[in-house]
Amino acid sequence: MSQHRRRPPAKTAKTVQRRRAVVGGVFVATVALGAGVALAFSGGGGGASTDTAGARPPGGSPSAHDTADGGLATPGPTRSYALSSAPRVIPAVRSHTPARGPGWRPSRSYRVVVSDPRLADEGRLVAGELGLAYAGRRTDTRPGDVRLALGGGGDAESYTMTVRGGGVSISGPSDAGVFYGTRTLKQEVHGGGTAPEGVVRDTPAKPVRGFMLDIARKHFTAGWIEDRVRELGDLKFNQLGLHFSDDQGFRIASASHPEIVSAQHLTKAEVGRIVALAAARHITVVPEIDSPGHLGAVIAAHPDLQLRSVRGTAPRGTVDISKPAAAKIVDDLLKEYAGLFPGGSWNLGGDEYQALVTKDPAASYPQLAAAARRRYGPSATVSDLTTGWLNDRAATVRAAGHATLRAWNDGFFRTTSVTPAKDLQVGYWTGREYGARQPLEYLSAGRKVVNYNDAYLYYVLGQPNNFVYPTGQRIYEQWNPRVLRGGTAVPSRYDGQILGGSFAVWCDLSRSQTQDQVAAGIRMPLRAVIQKLWDPGTPGMPWADFRKLADRLG
Numbered sequence: 001m002s003q004h005r006r007r008p009p010a011k012t013a014k015t016v017q018r019r020r021a022v023v024g025g026v027f028v029a030t031v032a033l034g035a036g037v038a039l040a041f042s043g044g045g046g047g048a049s050t051d052t053a054g055a056r057p058p059g060g061s062p063s064a065h066d067t068a069d070g071g072l073a074t075p076g077p078t079r080s081y082a083l084s085s086a087p088r089v090i091p092a093v094r095s096h097t098p099a100r101g102p103g104w105r106p107s108r109s110y111r112v113v114v115s116d117p118r119l120a121d122e123g124r125l126v127a128g129e130l131g132l133a134y135a136g137r138r139t140d141t142r143p144g145d146v147r148l149a150l151g152g153g154g155d156a157e158s159y160t161m162t163v164r165g166g167g168v169s170i171s172g173p174s175d176a177g178v179f180y181g182t183r184t185l186k187q188e189v190h191g192g193g194t195a196p197e198g199v200v201r202d203t204p205a206k207p208v209r210g211f212m213l214d215i216a217r218k219h220f221t222a223g224w225i226e227d228r229v230r231e232l233g234d235l236k237f238n239q240l241g242l243h244f245s246d247d248q249g250f251r252i253a254s255a256s257h258p259e260i261v262s263a264q265h266l267t268k269a270e271v272g273r274i275v276a277l278a279a280a281r282h283i284t285v286v287p288e289i290d291s292p293g294h295l296g297a298v299i300a301a302h303p304d305l306q307l308r309s310v311r312g313t314a315p316r317g318t319v320d321i322s323k324p325a326a327a328k329i330v331d332d333l334l335k336e337y338a339g340l341f342p343g344g345s346w347n348l349g350g351d352e353y354q355a356l357v358t359k360d361p362a363a364s365y366p367q368l369a370a371a372a373r374r375r376y377g378p379s380a381t382v383s384d385l386t387t388g389w390l391n392d393r394a395a396t397v398r399a400a401g402h403a404t405l406r407a408w409n410d411g412f413f414r415t416t417s418v419t420p421a422k423d424l425q426v427g428y429w430t431g432r433e434y435g436a437r438q439p440l441e442y443l444s445a446g447r448k449v450v451n452y453n454d455a456y457l458y459y460v461l462g463q464p465n466n467f468v469y470p471t472g473q474r475i476y477e478q479w480n481p482r483v484l485r486g487g488t489a490v491p492s493r494y495d496g497q498i499l500g501g502s503f504a505v506w507c508d509l510s511r512s513q514t515q516d517q518v519a520a521g522i523r524m525p526l527r528a529v530i531q532k533l534w535d536p537g538t539p540g541m542p543w544a545d546f547r548k549l550a551d552r553l554g
Helices: 013-033 117-130 175-188 222-234 268-280 296-301 324-338 366-376 382-399 439-444 472-478 492-497 515-534 543-553
Strands: 095-098 111-114 133-137 146-150 159-164 167-172 198-202 208-214 239-245 284-291 345-349 404-408 424-428 449-451 458-460 483-485 498-506
Touching (some): 111 117, 222 268, 382 404, 424 439, 492 498, 498 515, 515 543
Parallel strands (some): 239 284, 284 345
Antiparallel strands (some): 159 198
């Protein structure tokens, strides 16, 4: 995208020689008279030089950098600047071309201007955050301007940020890329820091950078979720998963089936505000109504849908998928919420269907085996029927306008005559499921995969079933998107099929932590995860320094 940046006019050899002569003369005169002092500045790391960036030479008049309105003019010969260092932000920028200059710091007299009205939201947001004036679409240039522009090619989420001549320009192929550029600028000047002179060229390695929250087992307030949205946006995450239906609760108001909604829940107005705030931060909210397992809240209101074995046992949260009424109520809910979550993505669940964990599902649940044979032929199995359920729910969501569909890896089964829909992405979380399958089985079949590796990315309240709270350091030092199961990475040839990853909070023992304790507990893991999703390579700084940087940035 550098070819789209505004370049200064080319200098002729004579011009260069003349300028060198002038600068050299000034320098000699300054040294001889002892009347001036050359001050060295470094623009990197959030501003080691920020305490002196506005200083004047001792005994001298205002420097060439000082303007009447406090802005920065073109650097003059009365100062020299060290070559800038790369910005220190989270996630780290992928590329920085250093330069010599004063860098940029916000001032109330500065403006944010946009080249396109489609960037108005990004412009107003960063102007408010940095205490600048939002001037809208302008073609004139003033000292200190932050200019936002659409343009360039490459990844839609990429951006170029140039700090030069006392101003900042941020451009990208889409408003999302420009937004991420403003996040970098916001972090750089946090706490009075200076954005270093030079050019940042930045792009994410992975298109899916997610955080998933289980609000079914534990109620989280709308305000708390909105705070996480702001945090996620500043860190350049782009997905928020909401798992809002499970055995312990159903947490969003429903018009089609109000009888299943828990006493503590989010209203649709609250969800609408969360979705709108997320969209303004370029975050897609991915809803999940898990089925045909994890439907205990639905079964509590409709006990006739409970699956029962030939012995009369009833596995928790499991509906009888041989009953048309079970499909109808789930489809009712999927259709109802499709309009509330307009982002186009949906998680269908599909995991841990308890009918399949028995030694002989057909013998334990003859009604399921009979339904499978009726629909798919005499050799059909309970796994075929379960796969057909997943495909039917996918068709319902797809018809409602959601084209990007995902299901947990244990919703895909071996040796079934019914094949899961080809467009279903795999959310790979564990290798302990029924019929456990290695990640390579999904990848070699051409499936696209999102990494939820439960050994690194699962924050399970109360730490049941041998789960332990993940640490940011372990993620930062050991995990990357190709580490899908345990600690072993899949071959690099599959990297393109791994869309990214998602950190997940599950509330199995919901009272183990308050929502504020959850926020504190996931703070560093989230920062480690986004670093590895933005750039899966070995980080450029040790963990101790990364943690100090996170503490400084807030």
